[in-house]
Amino acid sequence: MNRRVGVAVPTGGFNIRIVATGLLVVMAAVFVTAKYFQDAHPAVGFVRAFAEAAMVGGLADWFAVTALFRHPMGLPIPHTAIVPRNKNRIGDTLARFLLNNFLLPRLIARKMQTVDVAGAVGHFLSQPAAGGGRLKLGASRIIADALGALDQKRLGGMVKSAIADRLRELDIAPLLGQALQAALAEGRHQPLLDAMVKWGSKTLDLNAHLIHQMVHDNSNAIVRFTGLDESIANRIVAGLGKLLTDMAAEPDHPIRLRVEEGLAKMALDLQEDPEVQAKVAKVRDELLDNAAVKRWLDGLWEQGRSALLKAARDPETMLAGRIGELVTQFGTMLGEDAAIKRTLNRYARRAVVGAVDSYGETALRLVSDTIRGWDAKTITDRLENAVGDDLQYIRINGTLVGGLVGVLIHAVDIWI
Numbered sequence: 062m063n064r065r066v067g068v069a070v071p072t073g074g075f076n077i078r079i080v081a082t083g084l085l086v087v088m089a090a091v092f093v094t095a096k097y098f099q100d101a102h103p104a105v106g107f108v109r110a111f112a113e114a115a116m117v118g119g120l121a122d123w124f125a126v127t128a129l130f131r132h133p134m135g136l137p138i139p140h141t142a143i144v145p146r147n148k149n150r151i152g153d154t155l156a157r158f159l160l161n162n163f164l165l166p167r168l169i170a171r172k173m174q175t176v177d178v179a180g181a182v183g184h185f186l187s188q189p190a191a192g193g194g195r196l197k198l199g200a201s202r203i204i205a206d207a208l209g210a211l212d213q214k215r216l217g218g219m220v221k222s223a224i225a226d227r228l229r230e231l232d233i234a235p236l237l238g239q240a241l242q243a244a245l246a247e248g249r250h251q252p253l254l255d256a257m258v259k260w261g262s263k264t265l266d267l268n269a270h271l272i273h274q275m276v277h278d279n280s281n282a283i284v285r286f287t288g289l290d291e292s293i294a295n296r297i298v299a300g301l302g303k304l305l306t307d308m309a310a311e312p313d314h315p316i317r318l319r320v321e322e323g324l325a326k327m328a329l330d331l332q333e334d335p336e337v338q339a340k341v342a343k344v345r346d347e348l349l350d351n352a353a354v355k356r357w358l359d360g361l362w363e364q365g366r367s368a369l370l371k372a373a374r375d376p377e378t379m380l381a382g383r384i385g386e387l388v389t390q391f392g393t394m395l396g397e398d399a400a401i402k403r404t405l406n407r408y409a410r411r412a413v414v415g416a417v418d419s420y421g422e423t424a425l426r427l428v429s430d431t432i433r434g435w436d437a438k439t440i441t442d443r444l445e446n447a448v449g450d451d452l453q454y455i456r457i458n459g460t461l462v463g464g465l466v467g468v469l470i471h472a473v474d475i476w477i
Contacts, residue, residue, distance in 0.1 A: 077450040077453040077454065077457075078453045080453070080457065081119075081123075081453040081454075081456040081457050081460070084119065084456075084457055084460050084461075085115075085116065085119040085120070085123070085456075085460060088112045088115040088116045088119060088460060088464070089112070089116055091108065091111075091112040092109060092112035092113050092116060095108040095109035095112055096109055106471060106475075107468050107471055107472070110467040110468055110470065110471030111464040111465070111467050111468045111471075112464065112467075113467055114463045114464050114465075114466055114467020114468070114470070115460045115461065115463045115464030115467065116460075116463075117463055117467075118459040118460050118461075118462060118463015118464065118466070119456060119459055119460035119463065121459060121463070122455050122456045122458075122459030122460070123456050123459075125455075126452045126453075126455055126456060127141075128140070128141040128143065129143050129144055129452075130143075130144050130145070130441045130444070130445055131145070131441065144441055144444055145438075145441055148432060148433070148435065149432075149433050151432065152428065152429040152430075152431070152432030152433050153429050155428060155429070155432065156425040156426065156428045156429040157425075159425055159428065160421060160422065160425050164417050164421040164424075164425065166414050166417055166418045166421075169413060169414050169417045170410060170414045173409070173410040173413055173414065174410065176406075176409075176410075177402070177406060178405060178406050178409040178410075179396075179401065179402035179403075179405035179406050179409075180396055180402060182405070183393065183394070183396030183397075183402075184396060224358060224361070225349055225358065228345070228349060229345070229346065229349060231345075232338070232342075233341060233342070233345055234331045234332070234337065234338040234341040234342065235331060235332045235338070237331050237341065238327075238328045238329065238330070238331025238332035238333075239328075239332065241324060241327065241328040241331065242325070242328040242329075242332075245321065245324055245325055245328065250321070250324060251312065254317055254320060254321075255309065258305055258308045258309045259309065261305050262302065262305045262306070262309070265298065265301055265302060265305065266302075269298045272294050272297055272298055273290075273291065273294040273295075273298075275294075276290050276291075276293050276294040276297065277290045277291075277294070280293075304316075
């Protein structure tokens with residue numbers, strides 16, 4: 062995930078700050094309780110001394126930790142909020158530290174003497190399985206960038222228009238007829254008929270009351286008075302249920318056979334009847350003019366474009382054939398020819414040292430200017446998160462150590 066520069070990255074995990082503050086609250090509660098029961102037993106005095114000193118130690122460390130990054134309780138106490146007040150000096154000091162300890166040309170030159178750049182490049186080129194994929198990816202990225210540089214709006218419009226025109230030219234009715242005929246010949250329509258029968262049975266069960274209501278509404282007063290309408294409705298529902306059950310159990314049921322005959326006639330009409338074909342073509346054109354289908358074509362273009370870019374960036378398709386062989390041979394030569402390796406390593410060492418000598422201060426000035434550009438909250442949050450939970454452990458340790466010191470002082474006081 063990309064994060065905006067200058068925004069503190071929050072730390073995850075358990076918030077130890079709650080533990081540190083909670084421990085201080087617990088010590089306060091223990092102190093109040095021990096003071097209330099201090100006459101009950103001499104040992105209570107040690108508990109009170111521990112809690113009292115723990116509160117002092119915890120508060121002192123809380124003040125010290127807080128004073129590093131902000132004013133405690135918002136009060137402008139002198140020598141607090143040290144980091145925000147000195148952020149510019151921190152940035153300059155950090156830049157000087159990096160320059161004086163890491164980016165000295167002599168240090169870089171000494172380090173580069175131990176780096177075999179030519180050997181690494183030769184190994185990189187001669188063994189694609191061990192790292193040549195990165196080289197392939199770099200080469201294929203050139204093609205991908207070229208595709209990305211095209212006018213996508215104009216190109217997309219041309220592609221979508223071409224797709225729509227090809228679909229309009231497609232005589233879809235015979236294709237549908239052939240597909241339906243093949244499905245009937247192979248029996249692939251049977252699961253569809255079974256599903257329709259099951260759907261009919263379920264629909265009948267859910268809507269039986271509608272049949273009762275229709276029979277009741279269309280019956281005269283005598284029929285309703287004698288209750289014959291209810292009996293007729295029950296017979297209708299039972300008859301329809303039995304019909305659907307028989308259709309589900311008998312693949313050769315007459316109604317199923319009639320449905321198959323209708324489907325077979327439809328398949329034949331789709332292939333041979335001009336009137337049916339004209340109706341299908343009209344539906345096809347209406348669908349292509351539909352806004353939802355146009356959005357589908359937009360999505361189809363975007364998917365195709367993404368697939369094209371993905372293929373262009375595929376490292377396995379790049380540097381293949383003769384070009385790949387030449388690159389592999391060049392890598393082998395770099396790894397075996399001592400004179401070439403020595404020359405390339407010398408050139409790499411001079412290039413890196415020269416870049417550090419020329420641009421090292423510029424790069425570090427960027428560090429300093431970036432820190433100067435951060436607001437007080439940003440640098441406070443970044444440094445506080447960098448230190449992590451250790452600041453809160455300082456508070457916890459201060460509370461516990463203060464309590465132990467309080468017990469020791471109380472013990473010395475009793476002994477004296």
